[in-house]
Amino acid sequence: MARAVTNQRKAINTAAAWAVGLLIFFPILWTILTSFKTEATAIADPPVFLAFDWTLENYSAVMERSNYARFLWNSIIIAGGSTILGIIVAVPAAWSMAFVPSKRTKDILLWMLSTKMLPAVGVLYPIYLIFIKLGILDSRIGLVIVIMLINLPIIVWMLYTYFKEIPVDILEAGRMDGASLKDEIIYILTPMAVPGIASTLLLNFILAWNEAFWTLNLTAAKAAPLTAFIASYSSPEGLFYAKLSAASTMAIAPILILGWFSQKQLVSGLTFGAVK
Amino acid sequence: MATQHSRSAARFMMAPAVVLLLGWMLVPLLMTLYFSFKTYLPLRGGDLGWTGFDNYVRFVSSSAFWPSIQATLIIVGGALIITVGFGVLLGILLNQPMWGQGVVRILVIAPFFVMPTVSALVWKNMFMDPTNGLLAHLWRFFGADPVVWLSDASLFSIILIVSWQWLPFATLILLTAIQSLDGEQLEASEMDGAPVLKRFWYIVLPHLSRAITIVILIETIFLLSIFAEILVTTGGAFGTRTLTYLIFQRVLESQNVGLGSAGGVYAIILANIVAIFLMRIVGKNLDA
Numbered sequence: 001m002a003r004a005v006t007n008q009r010k011a012i013n014t015a016a017a018w019a020v021g022l023l024i025f026f027p028i029l030w031t032i033l034t035s036f037k038t039e040a041t042a043i044a045d046p047p048v049f050l051a052f053d054w055t056l057e058n059y060s061a062v063m064e065r066s067n068y069a070r071f072l073w074n075s076i077i078i079a080g081g082s083t084i085l086g087i088i089v090a091v092p093a094a095w096s097m098a099f100v101p102s103k104r105t106k107d108i109l110l111w112m113l114s115t116k117m118l119p120a121v122g123v124l125y126p127i128y129l130i131f132i133k134l135g136i137l138d139s140r141i142g143l144v145i146v147i148m149l150i151n152l153p154i155i156v157w158m159l160y161t162y163f164k165e166i167p168v169d170i171l172e173a174g175r176m177d178g179a180s181l182k183d184e185i186i187y188i189l190t191p192m193a194v195p196g197i198a199s200t201l202l203l204n205f206i207l208a209w210n211e212a213f214w215t216l217n218l219t220a221a222k223a224a225p226l227t228a229f230i231a232s233y234s235s236p237e238g239l240f241y242a243k244l245s246a247a248s249t250m251a252i253a254p255i256l257i258l259g260w261f262s263q264k265q266l267v268s269g270l271t272f273g274a275v276k
Numbered sequence: 277m278a279t280q281h282s283r284s285a286a287r288f289m290m291a292p293a294v295v296l297l298l299g300w301m302l303v304p305l306l307m308t309l310y311f312s313f314k315t316y317l318p319l320r321g322g323d324l325g326w327t328g329f330d331n332y333v334r335f336v337s338s339s340a341f342w343p344s345i346q347a348t349l350i351i352v353g354g355a356l357i358i359t360v361g362f363g364v365l366l367g368i369l370l371n372q373p374m375w376g377q378g379v380v381r382i383l384v385i386a387p388f389f390v391m392p393t394v395s396a397l398v399w400k401n402m403f404m405d406p407t408n409g410l411l412a413h414l415w416r417f418f419g420a421d422p423v424v425w426l427s428d429a430s431l432f433s434i435i436l437i438v439s440w441q442w443l444p445f446a447t448l449i450l451l452t453a454i455q456s457l458d459g460e461q462l463e464a465s466e467m468d469g470a471p472v473l474k475r476f477w478y479i480v481l482p483h484l485s486r487a488i489t490i491v492i493l494i495e496t497i498f499l500l501s502i503f504a505e506i507l508v509t510t511g512g513a514f515g516t517r518t519l520t521y522l523i524f525q526r527v528l529e530s531q532n533v534g535l536g537s538a539g540g541v542y543a544i545i546l547a548n549i550v551a552i553f554l555m556r557i558v559g560k561n562l563d564a
Contacts, residue, residue, distance in 0.1 A: 009373075010373050013369070013373065013374040014374040014375045014376065016369060017370060017374050017377070017380045018376065018380055020366060020369065020380075021379075021380040021383035022383060024384050024386075024387060024440070025383040025386055025387075027395070027398055027403065027440070028387065030398075030410065031394075031398050031402065043408040045408075045413045046413060046417070047410060089293050089296060092289030092290070092292070093290045093292070093294070095289060096285070096286030096287070096289040100286035102286075106559065108290070108294065110555050110558065111297075112293070112294075113555060114548075114551060114555060117547050117548065117551035117554075118301060118305070118547070119501045119543045119544055119546075119547045120501055121503070121520045121523045121524055121527075122523070122540035122543045123304035123540065124523070124528070124536075124540070125307075125311065125537060125540075126307035128527075128528075130303070130304075149297070149300040152296065152297060153297070156293055181285055206389060210389070210392065212391060212392040212504035213501070213504065216503070216507065226391065227391050227504065228393075230393040230394050230397060231397075231504065234397060234400075234507075234508040234509075241401060241402055244397060244398070245398075245402070248394045248397070248398055251394055255390075255391070256390075258389075259385070259388070259389035263382075266445075267449055267452045271449060271490050271494065275452055275486075275487050275490055
């Protein structure tokens, strides 16, 4: 008996999966919808789903109220800077571990992973103090460094996993033809490694964008990114659901879109290659 | 064969990452250890000398300590049960043939990409608010009194928010694991007439055990240190003060650095116990 899936069974699966999917997605959908309502419609009982006068006034209110652009810019600098810096530091390390492994490679990799497990709150005050002493509290450069360091283990691991899959024979052949280490990296390795580096970049940008311990504790007015911008809505004045929704939508939209592209890398990246 | 030359080059290339992470690990860790043995009150006299293990004893014997451990365990445990339980079911569901599978996957994964402050505030205000929240509207529609979620069911509410954020992660990893399940084995057992539950229990679940373990370990490490979700919802009130939040309050709010640092050392030890198990699994995978 062939296991032909009947259309009926497929229809049931489809209905169930869509129902669950929409339920899980609903808070995001509701936020996006609410961002286009007036404040009065936003709290209407019974709630209004689609039949309301769509307005963009919340978006302009949010932009005016709080200098949204600066928070956005901080987020981009912090997430982008920490990711790029992390890649620059991690590529050579991952390369050497993948292609010139030694007895200690595994230990080093596991040790790097272990630094990721250090609970941030355990070292909050020392970092705080160091930041004050160095004068980088509430500065973008300070956060770029910290976020780079907390994501560095993941970046090294992801790159290592990708580099491992590049066949060594190609490098050997290059060496036989007299390619130097530099040539190897520029002409052989880089073209093959670009996709892996791109995925690593993407996932770590997302992680850095959403980081909400150090960004909340080490910033105030100057360097605060979107995580802190949203947190400022936790003590609101007056009606604010629609504005909160507009601010939230602006903060998550870019990452939702990037995130959908990174689904595949998410699994191996976040499980350190343990699930592929 | 790696030459001597390439070996030293390799070491040189590894150096920046290793040195940075070593510094990142050791410097703050040693400082935390140092402070934990001191009476150190930055706003009230600063460094008041060594106190031995006084801070460690005081941290544990404070009336806030055991409730914080309890809150931490309930939140982590609750979120794990929900995310792993529903993650397995969802993984199986999403693996079935259906129309629009890609779109459903995207819908399910989306919450993972929402920053913690956004998800906490959206849940807090637009869903859990006792007057204007959507859940309050729903309760009233059925003639019930709206629940004041974040004070009357505070732990449950936090668990709900956190589970919503982490369910996509669990689902995605378990789905990946399910996809590697041998279809023929399942088919054979189906033809032998094994009922659905038996197939699930004897074939699917054992196959998933490794992935489930990994999900549990990784989530535990992240869940032990959730912070923003509590900061913007209850601020640690109504029994939601976790160990992480308690330490945060000791260090930054009451500026008792010695006491907070001792708490930090406890948190580090706790995280390391979990980490050891995770590292074993990951390490084994490296050999393969």
